[in-house]
Structure formats: structure tokens, C-alpha cells
Amino acid sequence: MRHVLLILVPVVATFAILPSVYSNHLLLFNFMIFIMLAQGVNVIYGFTGYLPFGYVGFFGAGAYGFSLMVIHLQAPPLLALPVGAGAAVVLGLFLTPLFRLSGAYFSIANLAAALAVLQVVSNPNLESITKGPYGISLSGVFNPTLAYGTALAVLAATLGLVIYLRNSRFGMALQAIREDPISAGMAGINVVRERIIAWLLSALIAGLAGGVFAWYVSVFYPETVFSGEFTIFAIVFALFGGNATVVGPILGVVILYGLYNAVGISTPQYFQLIYGALIMGLVLFLPNGLVSLLRRWGLNVP
Amino acid sequence: MTRYTIFALLVASMTSATAFAQGTGAPAEIKLGTLYASSGRFASISMPVHDGLKLWLEQKNAEGGVFVKAFNKKIPLKLIAYDDQSNNATAATLYNQLITQDKVDILVSDSGSVLTSVAVPIARDHKMLLIDQTGTGANFFTPDNPYIVLMSDPVSSIWPKPLADFITHDGPKLGIKRVAILYSTNDFTGTQANAVRKFIKESNSGVEIVYDEGIPTETSNYTVLLNNIRATNPDAVIELGYAPNDIAFLRNVQDSGIKPKFLFCIYPGLETELLEKNVGGAGLNYVFTYVPSSEIAYQASFGMPLKDYKAAWDKKYVDSKVEFGFNSVAGYTTGLVIESALAAANSLDQLELRKAIFSLSGKLRTLDGTFELDATGAQIGEITPLGQLILDEHEHLKFVTVWPHDVATGKPVYPRP
Missing domain, CATH: 3.40.50.2300 (Response regulator)
Structure with a gap:
């Protein structure tokens, strides 16, 4: 409850209030999307140790699940959103055999899976279903204000879930699996089941984020919602802040994505240099993220 | 002496009243916001378009600005341009930046369909008319969105x-x-x-x-x-x-x-x-x-003909690695359409600008051919x-x-x- 009051409420309130004082709403919306995605990576990588290089596959599945519901069934967006997220969860279920792999092999197989989904979605022979490579236009349900409000609700749910994981036996079990699956199994944890639940929860978060993103932007190509940059950013933000914490990914997004935009607008010519140097510095001096630095200073970071 | 003074004051006050009426509320500059990609996979199509637009803008500013009918005077143009590095997500944020923070009067998209696609809903959301330079994707043009017009390149569905x-x-x-x-x-x-x-x-x-x-x-x-x-x-x-x-x-x-x-x-x-x-x-x-169009000498009724434009380009970009061609003509055409629209619009209101641009349809003939729009704002001329x-x-x-x-x-x- 303390974490809900100290983290969830202030973060959600901030994003609820900011649109009235700062008019670049898309930027605020993107901050929320990246917090969701970084927290989604946090759930599967931070808590269970599986690094999903193809995490964007769930995001894209959510975006397309949402869009196809709207296009083919004329579903209202608030109904299409959970169905879209359901598509991401189904994809997650479909990919559960990947857990036979570990480490880099899992990451690479996951990346390949995401690329395969992109190729299927953008296949011109499926134009009548997915619109193929020609992109989606959802002008009929275009409503950025409601989409923003829904993103706020998804953000709150995501933070609530991570707070639960941070404070529950289930979250502890996941961390035990991350540290040593065999010992965790010996201690009575159902490793396979718990890991799959975390994986599907992570897919659900990305699916919801993808659906609400599709709703907000309303015109996009397959490459837009399956862009590897979403995965890279989400992983980098989560790592920068600190995994297996509630605050870490939020800090990562606020600082790094904030910097990304500030540098991109003010001095785009130095953008890659500054950003690259920052990430190198992080890897060299703070491999466990900003949170580890705060803890070194004696602060108890949730 | 007193009579002369009163007469002089009367004349002066009348003159200034007229001047005030003509320039009432006139902005010191017209802010034109756009994006370009100096790197990445769209740089080769983005930079010639951007350089073409810049050439037009600098030429106009050298003449004291562009004539704006709404204020009945020439007003200098200010270009606000950001580098999106061919990145869609960056482009989206920067389009928002142009609209919400820089508060540009005219919003011009980057070149090509991919980097234009993200601008379409953003412009619509903020009720800003998107001057779409070369984004020919048929998805962009829908009857329910009045906030887009395509400048150069026919829409892909009729181009071939x-x-x-x-x-x-x-x-x-x-x-x-x-x-x-x-x-x-x-x-x-x-x-x-x-x-x-x-x-x-x-x-x-x-x-x-x-x-x-x-x-x-x-x-x-x-x-x-x-x-x-x-x-x-x-x-x-x-x-x-x-x-x-x-x-x-x-x-x-x-x-x-x-x-x-x-x-x-x-x-x-x-x-x-x-x-x-x-x-x-x-x-x-x-x-x-x-x-x-860079190979065809269209009879331009407005703006420079191809030969003069090529000469101006070669003079300005003497050391540039950006090639003159189809896209460089497109950027200049964008400028010409904006110039014609400002000379016809009764205000800087976005829908008034749209109306002014539509009034040029079928009549404006530039070095890029005849500018012609369908009802959704898609280009059907300039074949x-x-x-x-x-x-x-x-x-x-x-x-x-x-x-x-x-x-x-x-x-x-x-x-x-």
C-alpha cells in the first residue's frame, strides 16, 4: 500500500495533470508507453532473468489485434483493446516453447519470432485481413483524448502489477527462479508455471500498450509498431534505472527518454554521440542501474 | 503656423490610421515548421526536398518576405526545421514540438510516406493543415480529414x-x-x-x-x-x-x-x-x-521555370552533395504553393489556408506541372x-x-x- 501511495499515485497523477500545463501530449503519451514497456521488460527480465529481444512482437500484436477488431468487427476501442492485448497473450502462449532455451539463445529466438510475426502481418497476400504492408488507418475511432485517458489507466494497472510483484510471494518466487531455477524448484516453486505466468503478464502489458498506441496514432505501418527500437529502448530504459524494482524503469524512462527528446530537439547533430556515450558510461560504471547507486548511498529504493 | 501644424497632424494621423488598419495584428514573421532527415534510409529523398524548400524561402526573404493577403503586406518567413534522422518515433515527437511549442503557422511534413504517416493524425488532432510534400500513401487521404493536402507527386493510386x-x-x-x-x-x-x-x-x-x-x-x-x-x-x-x-x-x-x-x-x-x-x-x-519534372520544361505560370531554378540551385548548393532532381523540384513546388495560398487566404486560419490551396487546384502551373487536388487533398495533377x-x-x-x-x-x- 505504501508503494501505491508513494509511486503509483504520484506517477499517474503527474501524467493526468501534465496535459493541462504542457501541450505536447504525444510526448507525454510516449513517456507513458515507454514506462509500460520498460515495466513489461522488467517483469520478464528483471524478475525472471529472460531477456526478450523480440519484446516488440507483443506490442505489435496488441496494436494489430486492436486495429483488426476495429476494422473488421467495428468494435468500440475500449472493447478492442482487451482483445488486442489478448492477441499478444496468445502469441506469448505460442512462444512458450522458447523457454527450453536460455540466455542469449532465448533472446535471439525471441527476436526471430518477432520478425516472423512482422513478416506475416506485412505479407501482401494477407492484405484483406491485415492490410499487408500498406498500413492501418483508424480514422473512424480517432480520439486522442480518450486514448490518452485509457493509456493512463493501463499505466496505473502496470505499475500496480509491478508493485504486487515486488511485494508478493509470487514476485519472490520469480526472483528465486532468476537466481537459480533448480534451487527454486527444490524449494517447492513450480518453475515452469510461474515463469509462464510472468511471461504472459509481460506480453499482456506490451499488448495493452500496443493497442492503446494504435488507437492514439491511428495511422501506421507494420514497421512502425514492430520497430526494434521499441524493444531496444524498453530494455535500455529498464537497465538504466535498475531491474526488479518499481522505481528503476520509471527513472530510466524519465531521464533517458527525456534526454533523448531534449537532445533530439536542441542539438540533433550530437544526438547519437551524447546518447551513445551515456549508455557506455552506464554499462561501465553502473551495470546494475541507477537504483544501485541510490542504494549505495543508503537509500531504500523500492 | 498653427493651421499648418493641425493640417500636418491630421494628415499624419490619417496615414497612420490607414497603415494601422492594413497591418493590424500582422505578425513580425510567418513561422514555417518542417522536418528533414539528414541521415538514415530516407536522407536521399528528404534532403533534396528540404533544400528546395529552403531555396524558395531564402529567395522570398531576400525580397522582403512573402505577400500575405490577410495582412495586405509582405511578411518575412522563419524556418523552424528539426532533424528526425529518418526515425518515425522521433519525427512524431518533433511534429508535436513544432505545433505545440514552436506554434508554427504552417506545418510542412518531411519527405516520403513513412515520415509523413505519423504527422497525419498529429496534424488532425491539433487541427493544423499538414502540407504533405511527397507522402503519397493513399491511406492518408480520407473524406473525414480536411487537415492534409499533397503538394508534389501524384497519389500512389494514380501515379502509374x-x-x-x-x-x-x-x-x-x-x-x-x-x-x-x-x-x-x-x-x-x-x-x-x-x-x-x-x-x-x-x-x-x-x-x-x-x-x-x-x-x-x-x-x-x-x-x-x-x-x-x-x-x-x-x-x-x-x-x-x-x-x-x-x-x-x-x-x-x-x-x-x-x-x-x-x-x-x-x-x-x-x-x-x-x-x-x-x-x-x-x-x-x-x-x-x-x-x-526536372527533365520536362513545363510552362510555369508561377515561380521560376526549370532552367532558372536549376541555375539558382547550382549557385546556392555549389559544394553540396545533394543531387538536383525530381525531389529538389518537389521542395520548391511546396514553397510556391504556400506562397500562392498566402496570397489568396483571408486569414492564417488553417481551414482558410486549405480553402486557399484548393482554390489553386487546376489553375496553378509550376515547373512541376499543373497542381490539382481531389476532394480529399490528394494530388492528381503533376503526372x-x-x-x-x-x-x-x-x-x-x-x-x-x-x-x-x-x-x-x-x-x-x-x-x-
Whole structure:
């Protein structure tokens, strides 16, 4: 409850209030999307140790699940959103055999899976279903204000879930699996089941984020919602802040994505240099993220 | 003396009242916001467009600004331009920045469909008219969105009409009855393929499509595909791809020894210098392609004619590596349309600007051809004719326009020697 009051409420309130004082709403919306995605990576990588290089596959599945519901069934967006997220969860279920792999092999197989989904979605022979490579236009349900409000609700749910994981036996079990699956199994944890639940929860978060993103932007190509940059950013933000914490990914997004935009607008010519140097510095001096630095200073970071 | 003073004061007050009335609320500058991609995969199409727009803007500012009817005076232009580095997400944020923070008066998109796509809903959301430079994606133009107009390049769904018309009208007389279509599966070339297919099928000319295959845009080896095409024994091969696709395809055609009797590609016309550098003059000889506006001296009723524009470009960008061509004309055309719209609009209100731009439709003739819009804001004028590249005796490639007949400069060479 303390974490809900100290983290969830202030973060959600901030994003609820900011649109009235700062008019670049898309930027605020993107901050929320990246917090969701970084927290989604946090759930599967931070808590269970599986690094999903193809995490964007769930995001894209959510975006397309949402869009196809709207296009083919004329579903209202608030109904299409959970169905879209359901598509991401189904994809997650479909990919559960990947857990036979570990480490880099899992990451690479996951990346390949995401690329395969992109190729299927953008296949011109499926134009009548997915619109193929020609992109989606959802002008009929275009409503950025409601989409923003829904993103706020998804953000709150995501933070609530991570707070639960941070404070529950289930979250502890996941961390035990991350540290040593065999010992965790010996201690009575159902490793396979718990890991799959975390994986599907992570897919659900990305699916919801993808659906609400599709709703907000309303015109996009397959490459837009399956862009590897979403995965890279989400992983980098989560790592920068600190995994297996509630605050870490939020800090990562606020600082790094904030910097990304500030540098991109003010001095785009130095953008890659500054950003690259920052990430190198992080890897060299703070491999466990900003949170580890705060803890070194004696602060108890949730 | 007192009488003279009163008279002078009266005259002065009347003059200033008139001046005030004319310049009431006139801004010190018109803010024009746009994006460009100095790096990444769209840099080659973005930079010429951006440089063309900049050339127009600097020329106008050197003349004291652009005439704005709403304030009945010339007002200088201020360009606010950000580098999106060909990144869609960055572009989205920067478009928002232009609208919400810089509060630009005129919003101009980056070049090409991909970097324009993210601007479409953003502009609509903020009720800003999106001056779409070359984003031809058919998805952008819907009857319920009045906040977009396409400046240059016909919308992809009608762009290939001259090609299809040539094949269905002149083709059968030449012996073209079997057509193969190979296209890259992206919005730009995929939509062109759909249009070619539709035009050929609707023509009832007896021309048959014997091969129709979409392939990933990343394809770089066409050897197997060429053999598959040859197996269908086509009279004409239409390859629709981006510049790297066309380069790889034409190289493979040369290497394989396969000689299609009629060969069409998009980029030998749009980026001739680039293609010649990579494929060589012999590889482009007798290839059919679009004839860009940079090759046709349209009678411009507004703005510089092609020759003067080329001279101005060469003078301004003497050391630049950005090539003059189709896209550089597009950027300048954008400027001309904006200039004409500001001279016609009664206010800077976005829908008033739209109305002013629509009033130019079918009337404005620039070095890019006749500017013409359909009801959704898509460009249906500025059609690129069909031409054939021919190596002359000095080994220089020249365009021979073959369709439409009224602008034709020569006869097509068929079959390709």
C-alpha cells in the first residue's frame, strides 16, 4: 500500500495533470508507453532473468489485434483493446516453447519470432485481413483524448502489477527462479508455471500498450509498431534505472527518454554521440542501474 | 503656423490610421515548421526536398518576405526545421514540438510516406493543415480529414496511370500482350502495383498479367525471380521498388543475360544520377521509367521555370552533395504553393489556408506541372509521363517521352535491343 501511495499515485497523477500545463501530449503519451514497456521488460527480465529481444512482437500484436477488431468487427476501442492485448497473450502462449532455451539463445529466438510475426502481418497476400504492408488507418475511432485517458489507466494497472510483484510471494518466487531455477524448484516453486505466468503478464502489458498506441496514432505501418527500437529502448530504459524494482524503469524512462527528446530537439547533430556515450558510461560504471547507486548511498529504493 | 501644424497632424494621423488598419495584428514573421532527415534510409529523398524548400524561402526573404493577403503586406518567413534522422518515433515527437511549442503557422511534413504517416493524425488532432510534400500513401487521404493536402507527386493510386495507359493503348500495337509485375511490398510500390494491375484489368485491352509477385523491400538478389519471370514468357516486365531494389534488379538483369523486351523501373527516372553511378549507362539504356519534372520544361505560370531554378540551385548548393532532381523540384513546388495560398487566404486560419490551396487546384502551373487536388487533398495533377532512357552518341543518358502522346518527344524502342 505504501508503494501505491508513494509511486503509483504520484506517477499517474503527474501524467493526468501534465496535459493541462504542457501541450505536447504525444510526448507525454510516449513517456507513458515507454514506462509500460520498460515495466513489461522488467517483469520478464528483471524478475525472471529472460531477456526478450523480440519484446516488440507483443506490442505489435496488441496494436494489430486492436486495429483488426476495429476494422473488421467495428468494435468500440475500449472493447478492442482487451482483445488486442489478448492477441499478444496468445502469441506469448505460442512462444512458450522458447523457454527450453536460455540466455542469449532465448533472446535471439525471441527476436526471430518477432520478425516472423512482422513478416506475416506485412505479407501482401494477407492484405484483406491485415492490410499487408500498406498500413492501418483508424480514422473512424480517432480520439486522442480518450486514448490518452485509457493509456493512463493501463499505466496505473502496470505499475500496480509491478508493485504486487515486488511485494508478493509470487514476485519472490520469480526472483528465486532468476537466481537459480533448480534451487527454486527444490524449494517447492513450480518453475515452469510461474515463469509462464510472468511471461504472459509481460506480453499482456506490451499488448495493452500496443493497442492503446494504435488507437492514439491511428495511422501506421507494420514497421512502425514492430520497430526494434521499441524493444531496444524498453530494455535500455529498464537497465538504466535498475531491474526488479518499481522505481528503476520509471527513472530510466524519465531521464533517458527525456534526454533523448531534449537532445533530439536542441542539438540533433550530437544526438547519437551524447546518447551513445551515456549508455557506455552506464554499462561501465553502473551495470546494475541507477537504483544501485541510490542504494549505495543508503537509500531504500523500492 | 498653427493651421499648418493641425493640417500636418491630421494628415499624419490619417496615414497612420490607414497603415494601422492594413497591418493590424500582422505578425513580425510567418513561422514555417518542417522536418528533414539528414541521415538514415530516407536522407536521399528528404534532403533534396528540404533544400528546395529552403531555396524558395531564402529567395522570398531576400525580397522582403512573402505577400500575405490577410495582412495586405509582405511578411518575412522563419524556418523552424528539426532533424528526425529518418526515425518515425522521433519525427512524431518533433511534429508535436513544432505545433505545440514552436506554434508554427504552417506545418510542412518531411519527405516520403513513412515520415509523413505519423504527422497525419498529429496534424488532425491539433487541427493544423499538414502540407504533405511527397507522402503519397493513399491511406492518408480520407473524406473525414480536411487537415492534409499533397503538394508534389501524384497519389500512389494514380501515379502509374501513364505507364498502364501506354501498355494498354500502344502496347498491343507493339506486340505487348503479356505483362509481368514484380514489386516490393511497401506502401509506395505496393500501391503502385495495385494501381497498375487495376488499370490493366479495367482496360479490357486484351493485355494479360502473367506474373504478379510481391517481395520484401529488403530483397537484394533477383536472380531466381528473374528466371521465374522468364519462365512466364512476358512481353513486358514492370519492376516497382525503391532505388536500392532497382539497382539490384537492373544489375541482376545485366549479369543474367536475360533481356526483357520491355523493362520498366521507377528510379532510373527519379534518381537518374544515382542509378547511373551504380548500374552504368548501358544497364539503363532503353529502360522505361517516369520522366520527372526536372527533365520536362513545363510552362510555369508561377515561380521560376526549370532552367532558372536549376541555375539558382547550382549557385546556392555549389559544394553540396545533394543531387538536383525530381525531389529538389518537389521542395520548391511546396514553397510556391504556400506562397500562392498566402496570397489568396483571408486569414492564417488553417481551414482558410486549405480553402486557399484548393482554390489553386487546376489553375496553378509550376515547373512541376499543373497542381490539382481531389476532394480529399490528394494530388492528381503533376503526372509524370512515361519515358525511355536512351544513351546518346556521347554516352549520355537522355529521356525520350513516349506517353501521353501530346507530350511525347519520340517513339519507343521495342523490343529492347
